[in-house]
Amino acid sequence: QVQLVESGGGLVQPGGSLRLSCAASGRTFSSYAMGWFRQAPGKEREFVIAISPSGGSTHYANSVKGRFTISRDQAKHPVFLQMNRLTPGDTAVYYCAAGLRGVGLSSSLYNYWGQGTQVTVSS
Numbered sequence: 869q870v871q872l873v874e875s876g877g878g879l880v881q882p883g884g885s886l887r888l889s890c891a892a893s894g895r896t897f898s899s900y901a902m903g904w905f906r907q908a909p910g911k912e913r914e915f916v917i918a919i920s921p922s923g924g925s926t927h928y929a930n931s932v933k934g935r936f937t938i939s940r941d942q943a944k945h946p947v948f949l950q951m952n953r954l955t956p957g958d959t960a961v962y963y964c965a966a967g968l969r970g971v972g973l974s975s976s977l978y979n980y981w982g983q984g985t986q987v988t989v990s991s
Contacts, residue, residue: 870893872890872980875888875890880954882955890904892966897947901966901969903917903964906961914929937949959989963982966978
């Protein structure tokens with residue numbers, strides 16, 4: 869059974885940092901593009917950041933550029949999301965996703981999804 873499981877979410881003050889991890893089981897995701905999406909209360913799921921299978925190409929939402937960084941390895945945790953200078957606007961459930969249709973912003977590119985981890989930015 870293929871699973872993606874996010875971890876590392878929590879409560880952080882504005883200006884703080886968090887690092888999210890995505891653990892994978894059931895297959896190797898080295899050939900998959902990996903992405904992070906988020907969904908805030910009352911809003912639709914939105915693209916955050918993604919990385920190509922080789923790690924050579926990354927895509928960022930404008931709202932996180934310069935603050936968030938995505939990285940990957942080929943072991944148990946195929947993707948990480950480093951989030952710096954967090955703001956209340958970053959509060960959302962963050963989802964890890966994997967896909968074979970290329971790296972990009974559209975959720976339709978991704979075949980597998982985790983259950984999400986809550987990130988709350990509040991003082």
